[in-house]
Amino acid sequence: MRTVPIDRRSFIRAAGIGFLSALTPRQLFAVERADAVFASGFRAPDGSFGLAIISERGEVIDRTLLPSRAHGLAFCKATGRGVAFARRPGTFAMIFDATGKAEPVIIHTPADRHFYGHGHFSPDGRLLYASENDFDGKRGVIGLYDATNGFARIGEFDAGGIGTHDMTVSDDGRFLVIANGGIETHPDFGRTKLNLDHMQPSLAILDAKDGALIQRHGMPSHLSQLSTRHLDIDVGGRIWFACQYEGGRNDHPPLAGHFSLGEDLSFVNLPRETTERLANYVGAIAINRKERLVGLASPKGGAAVILDAVSGRVLAEESVPDAAGIAPSAEGIAVSSYRGTLAATRSNLAWDQHLIRLG
DSSP states (O other): OOOOOOOHHHHHHHHHHHHHHTSOHHHHHHHHTOSOEEEEEEEOTTSOEEEEEEETTSOEEEEEEOSSOEEEEEEOTTTOEEEEEEOTTOOEEEEEETTSSSOOEEEEOOTTOEEEEEEEEOTTSSEEEEEEEETTTTEEEEEEEETTTTTEEEEEEEOSSSSEEEEEEOTTSSEEEEEEOOOOOOGGGTTOOSOTTSOOOEEEEEETTTOOEEEEEEOOGGGTTEEEEEEEEOTTSOEEEEEEEOSOTTOOOOOEEEEOTTOOOEEOOOOHHHHHHTTTBOOEEEEETTTTEEEEEETTTTEEEEEETTTOOEEEEEEOTTEEEEEEOSSSEEEEETTSEETTEEOSSEEEEEEEEOO
């Protein structure tokens, strides 16, 4: 997920008069007093699913229906387009224009692939990368979609592992960074995890030009059930990762860490009580580059934790029941929840797993 913020003035300037004139007075008021603008998937009270643009106060600015439940999102600063990926094992992704200037575009995976729920644009916006499951081949792949040609799928790279989940792109566009969760699934079995007794979690870096594997880190044998799930990159280019543990409830595994190109993994030594508060499960990670903060959210633990991105020290912990998405805000870290909360506002929309700041 990108962490370059869009402020109120930038959003209004990009949106243009057509988008703004289509808003209700309440929606326009929300935009005008917003310091930041976010996007999230949601479930409505009638059971339908969609995508919403939201102010940092939790006010809904705009919303679009989706064919089914979404999971992760990505945004391209160069083009102003975003994408919402279907939740595994879904096969659709919806590309949207955050300013409302273009109609949404729905794309689908090939018949022998499904989305893993995450992806990222190249910095110039010409390519969309998507984490996908080659379920018969028992491997993760990164699908390549041409954003200059209707998002036609033009190829794929081997992701260097199985259970490929989150992925991101270095700021210069040279490298793809991938969290291979290590969990085998197949759409014939829904969301069932098929290999918890022999998981293979890893983190990989690929060359964005040709998909060549540059670096791969497998989890040490005693952490083979530590699924590497989500990623973000800090202002210095260091890659942060967050994990979900599939082992014993009374274990206290490391749930976050970082590495850089050419370096080994370093795990953050969280206090035992913090690991317990997170319930051995980090559902999302986000970095505020300006303030050098790392945010972790756990829906299972009902908690959000903020770390110092330099030292890894815990700066704050907060109880957030059903904590879901997390993103850099104008000041600090914003957290959404399945209960519809964001900041001090509670919506009748249940926010889904991830939250992005548009910028």
